[in-house]
Amino acid sequence: MVGANLKSETMKLMEKRSGIEAEMNAIIEQLCQPGGPGLSGNLVDSEGFPRADIDIPVVRAQRNRLAELKNDHQEITEKINVNIQVLHSAKLTSTPKESGVEMNQNASVVNVGASVSLQNLALRDSHGANDVDMISGVPFAMVDEIADASPAAEDGLQLGDQIVKFGNVKAGDNLLQRLASESQVNQGHPIPVTIMRQGALFNLSVTPRTWQGRGLLGCHFRIM
Numbered sequence: 001m002v003g004a005n006l007k008s009e010t011m012k013l014m015e016k017r018s019g020i021e022a023e024m025n026a027i028i029e030q031l032c033q034p035g036g037p038g039l040s041g042n043l044v045d046s047e048g049f050p051r052a053d054i055d056i057p058v059v060r061a062q063r064n065r066l067a068e069l070k071n072d073h074q075e076i077t078e079k080i081n082v083n084i085q086v087l088h089s090a091k092l093t094s095t096p097k098e099s100g101v102e103m104n105q106n107a108s109v110v111n112v113g114a115s116v117s118l119q120n121l122a123l124r125d126s127h128g129a130n131d132v133d134m135i136s137g138v139p140f141a142m143v144d145e146i147a148d149a150s151p152a153a154e155d156g157l158q159l160g161d162q163i164v165k166f167g168n169v170k171a172g173d174n175l176l177q178r179l180a181s182e183s184q185v186n187q188g189h190p191i192p193v194t195i196m197r198q199g200a201l202f203n204l205s206v207t208p209r210t211w212q213g214r215g216l217l218g219c220h221f222r223i224m
Contacts, residue, residue: 010083017076018199021162024069025198027062028160032144039063039144039222070224077138139164139196140171141179141221150218155206157195157219164201165194175223183208183216 032038037051037059045051139162146152146159167182169175182191190205208216 006083006087010080010087013076013080013083017073017080020069020073020076021196021199024066024073025160027066027069028142028144031059031062031066032159039066081138138171139224140175141166141223143219144222145220147213147218149211150213151209151211152206152217152219156204157193157206157217158197160197162196162224163193163221164196165192167191167193176221179221187216 028039030036035053037043037054040063043051043054043056043059050056141163143152143157143159143161143163146157164170166179167186169178169182172178187208187210190207193204193206195202195204206217210216211218
């Protein structure tokens with residue numbers, strides 16, 4: 001009974017997180033549209049006067065709201081991860097006789113598909129019961145700038161994409177330096193990338209390479 005309640009709670013948290021991500025993506029899209037101020041661009045012109053081409057109070061409100069949503073997203077993600085670990089540990093320590101479920105000790109909390117909704121649980125029937133694998137991704141960076149016709153754009157990255165894994169880079173310290181190093185080391189070779197886009201996880205490959213613009217990717221990552 002406790003396990004069922006925890007699963008239900010986790011599914012509701014995932015739905016809530018997806019709603020937060022949708023609102024974040026909408027704000028990012030508005031701020032980063034052509035001519036927009038971006039996520040951290042100046043609100044004054046070159047002479048130090050407020051920019052006349054944007055609604056500064058609205059931009060400030062959107063940026064503040066984005067910061068609030070980011071904190072909420074982090075808090076909910078931590079709760080989800082704790083619940084997943086509890087459910088996963090309970091599944092591994094239970095016996096088939098006690099739970100009525102065939103144990104799968106190879107189950108893990110990873111992205112096993114190319115496009116997996118974070119709102120869903122992967123349910124598999126086993127001896128008439130449900131064996132549940134939770135799938136979760138925790139982003140550590142976001143694409144807040146991307147140039148047209150750049151390697152990143154041509155290979156499928158989009159503005160607002162949240163990076164869950166970039167080659168061997170997952171999380172930790174010195175992320176910007178590690179992302180840059182990963183691109184340089186793999187110049188001309190595809191890098192497997194896992195992203196979160198509008199509440200779903202996607203796998204794609206990005207190949208760092210020289211092009212007419214700056215850098216090897218033509219995009220900018222903001223650490224979350």
